[in-house]
Structure formats: structure tokens, C-alpha cells
Amino acid sequence: MTTTRNLSLRSLIRNVFYHHGAHVDLTFCLQALDALDASDHLRRQCLDLLRKLCGQHRIVPKSFNLLPGTVRRVGTYPEASGAFAEVWKGQYDGQPVALKVFRILKGDDKGGIVQDLKTFCQEAIIWKRLRHRNITPFHGVDSTSFLPRLAMVCDWMFHGTITVYLENNQSADRLRLILDVAEGLQYLHHSDIVHGDLKSHNILVNEQRTACITDFGLAAMHFAGKLKTISVTAGSTRWMSPELIDPEQFDLKKAELSRQSDIYALALVMWEIFTGRIPFYQFTREATVITQVLRGTRPRRPPQATQLGLLDDVWTMIEACWQPVWQDRPDTDALVEGVRKTLAEYAASGAEHTPQTWPLDMD
Structure with missing residues (x-):
């Protein structure tokens, strides 16, 4: 029964496109998707099909x-x-x-x-x-x-990017912001969506001082039966995981985005939030960054960020997220649980600090 339903809905969406092409009103396809529960695997597969077909025909639903x-x-x-x-x-x-x-x-x-x-x-x-x-x-x-x-x-995000927000609010609760980002990424991964370009520039802060993920230009579906998603043709080198830079070194046939590459990028974002600097800020050439990443070099821990919430448990999480073995990186559920626990302990201590310099002096 389930298999028949899957084939019927997929065929329905395909037929709408192939019979009507760019002239179709896709509202009916969206209504069919909305009739399915958000956790339904069929809904995710059909959404992926709809994404591909809309890209192929260069159209969006009239609605x-x-x-x-x-x-x-x-x-x-x-x-x-x-x-x-x-x-x-x-x-x-x-x-x-x-x-x-x-x-x-x-x-x-x-x-x-x-x-x-x-x-x-x-x-x-x-x-x-x-x-x-x-x-x-x-x-x-x-x-x-x-x-x-x-x-x-x-x-409209009143406080701009998270980088701008921290420049103007240096005593901000960084662990709270990190939890916001981790929960947003958790939602995407639970929806079988890989973001593909997570970095501070793509994280905005709204009027309630909540961090929100944006920019889904590289986002793609990532459901069971599809280990990876799309070939990497764009991205931001300083946040790219080593298996994206050189897949053959990690026994992969080609560079493709995955949940694990998102987790790696999240680690660099966490480091940015605690330091106010872009990853590998000391290197001006992207080629040098690539060489360093493949050698296993990662940003170092700034001791002065401890008072800002970069506690031992948080640093351990960051190191786990950017380790070179992509299969061993934690998932978003483990990260959210860990950050929540640390945030509760940090908040209970009543700590609130403003760094002496911002961005942090790393020398």
C-alpha cells in the first residue's frame, strides 16, 4: 500500500511538469505535499523531486x-x-x-x-x-x-549577522546563540535537509536576539537511500570539511555535501562566536587554508574565551565536530543536548563577562 502511494504521488508530480512544463501552477502539488505529515518520508522525497523539477524548468509555484x-x-x-x-x-x-x-x-x-x-x-x-x-x-x-x-x-533581522551583533553586544550570551544555531541545524537535519554553507555570514539575529539560519542556496535533501546529496560546486573554503576539499583522501568518489560536513562547519561557527574572528584569519590565501586543513590544523583554543562560556566540555564538542574522520563526528541531537546542559550550568553560575578586546587578541 505504501509503495503504491509513493509511486502514485511521485508520478503525479512528474506528470504535472511533463504535460504542462513551465506553464503549470504548482499550488496543487504543494497542497498534495501538505496533506502528508511533516515526518512522512514520502513527503521529503517528493519535496526533493519538486525542488529538482523547479530548478530544471526555472520556475517557482505561482503561490x-x-x-x-x-x-x-x-x-x-x-x-x-x-x-x-x-x-x-x-x-x-x-x-x-x-x-x-x-x-x-x-x-x-x-x-x-x-x-x-x-x-x-x-x-x-x-x-x-x-x-x-x-x-x-x-x-x-x-x-x-x-x-x-x-x-x-x-x-528583517534587526541586529544583522551574528558577527555584527557580537561587535555591538560584546557581553552577549554566546552559549545561548550557539544553542540557537545548533537547534536550527537540528531541525534541518531532522527534515532531511543539509544546509551546505553554514558560516557566521549566514546566521542573523532578530529583534528578540535569537540567532536564525538563512541562505539556503546550497541546501539539498538528504534522506535514507541517498548517502549524500549534491556535488560541491560552491562554498566557503574556511568552513569546508576536509572530505569536501579532498574526497579521495577519505575514500570518497567525489565531494558531496552531507550532515557531517554541516557539523564540521558548525564547529567553525562556534569558534567564530567565541573569538569574533573568521577561521584561519592569520592566512590570507585560500590555498594556504586548504593545505592547513588537510594537514589536520584547526584553530586553537583561546584561554581568554573561557569566561565567555568556552568551557572544557564545549571545547571537547568543538574538537569532536571538526575531527577529520567524518563518520565519527557527533550528530545534532548530541550537540544540542550537550550545549543545553553546559548552558544551564553556565547560567546557574551567574557569569556574565565582556571581553577586554573584541575580536579576541589571539597573539
Whole structure:
């Protein structure tokens, strides 16, 4: 019975695409997915299929498009700008939002622009299904305010990235922030989703001072029967695990994202939160970072961070997360349990410290 149901729903989604192509309204497919329990394995497989097909056809469900006139930009310049997108401040239904405007043109079919549009559509499919206090809320796609470009609309995070937040709030509870990130990643992994690009730049702090994960451009499904997910064609070298950098050294056929590579990246994020520095800050060349990582070099423990919550148990967790043997890294359940326990003990001590320098002086 279950097998028949699995084949029927998968075939249904495929048939909708192959018979109607880019003209299909995917609302019906989403309603079919919503009818399944979030823990249902079939729901996750069909969501993965929907992600791939939307990327293949470079479309998003019509229901993702926000009504014209409901979104407006605020200001004449973007708040931030990167290689692939600009971030503008805006308003949606009277609430402040962030507008992530991609450097892609609708309908363009040339070279890398197609790949960017494919990534945009796949990211939208996954992000729209996520609901958790430690995941940045995503409202939908604005296709009119920045014509001919597309924008993703999500909650405005008043305190910016976690790096900016710690610069402005140096006595912040770092263990609490780490627990936020670990619980957000736990939710993703329980949903069979690998983030793929976890780093401080992709962690934002909202008005309630809660850390939220964002940027799901590399995110992909990771369910039973699929040991890994997608080949790594992008990423951030300083947070990449050694098996992603050189898979053959670890008896892997190719570099592919996994839960374990997310765990490795989380360890580097934890180190960032305690030090205010990017991993391997002392090396300016990415090639040098790669060499050091493959040699087994990891960031060293700063003793002055102990008063900030970097206790022995926390450092042991970090070391376990970035060890080279990817199969032996802990999962998010173990990490969340460990951080919760340490946070309770740290809070009971009444400790609250402001570092003498920030970022920490590592020399």
C-alpha cells in the first residue's frame, strides 16, 4: 500500500511538469505535499523531486509570488551587496522585511545566469517549507519591484549577522546563540535537509536576539537511500570539511555535501562566536587554508574565551565536530543536548563577562 502511494504521488508530480512544463501552477502539488505529515518520508522525497523539477524548468509555484504593490523597497541604496545578490530593506504588509535581490534576469538562458536562476528556484522551494524559531522566516518572491530581477522576501533581522551583533553586544550570551544555531541545524537535519554553507555570514539575529539560519542556496535533501546529496560546486573554503576539499583522501568518489560536513562547519561557527574572528584569519590565501586543513590544523583554543562560556566540555564538542574522520563526528541531537546542559550550568553560575578586546587578541 505504501509503495503504491509513493509511486502514485511521485508520478503525479512528474506528470504535472511533463504535460504542462513551465506553464503549470504548482499550488496543487504543494497542497498534495501538505496533506502528508511533516515526518512522512514520502513527503521529503517528493519535496526533493519538486525542488529538482523547479530548478530544471526555472520556475517557482505561482503561490510563491507576492501580490504586486504589497512589497516596497526602503531607501535608495542596498544595505549589503555580494557577488550574487544585494540585500535591500523593504516593507511587506506594513512589516519590515529584507529583500534579497539576485543578479539574474527572468527568462535569460545564457551561461551562468541559467545556473543562478536554477539555484534561486531550488532555494525558494526548500526555504518556503521551513518553519522553526531558528530559521529566518521566508515570505515569498517579489517579481515586480526590481524588474527584471527577482527578489526573495524574508523577515528583517534587526541586529544583522551574528558577527555584527557580537561587535555591538560584546557581553552577549554566546552559549545561548550557539544553542540557537545548533537547534536550527537540528531541525534541518531532522527534515532531511543539509544546509551546505553554514558560516557566521549566514546566521542573523532578530529583534528578540535569537540567532536564525538563512541562505539556503546550497541546501539539498538528504534522506535514507541517498548517502549524500549534491556535488560541491560552491562554498566557503574556511568552513569546508576536509572530505569536501579532498574526497579521495577519505575514500570518497567525489565531494558531496552531507550532515557531517554541516557539523564540521558548525564547529567553525562556534569558534567564530567565541573569538569574533573568521577561521584561519592569520592566512590570507585560500590555498594556504586548504593545505592547513588537510594537514589536520584547526584553530586553537583561546584561554581568554573561557569566561565567555568556552568551557572544557564545549571545547571537547568543538574538537569532536571538526575531527577529520567524518563518520565519527557527533550528530545534532548530541550537540544540542550537550550545549543545553553546559548552558544551564553556565547560567546557574551567574557569569556574565565582556571581553577586554573584541575580536579576541589571539597573539
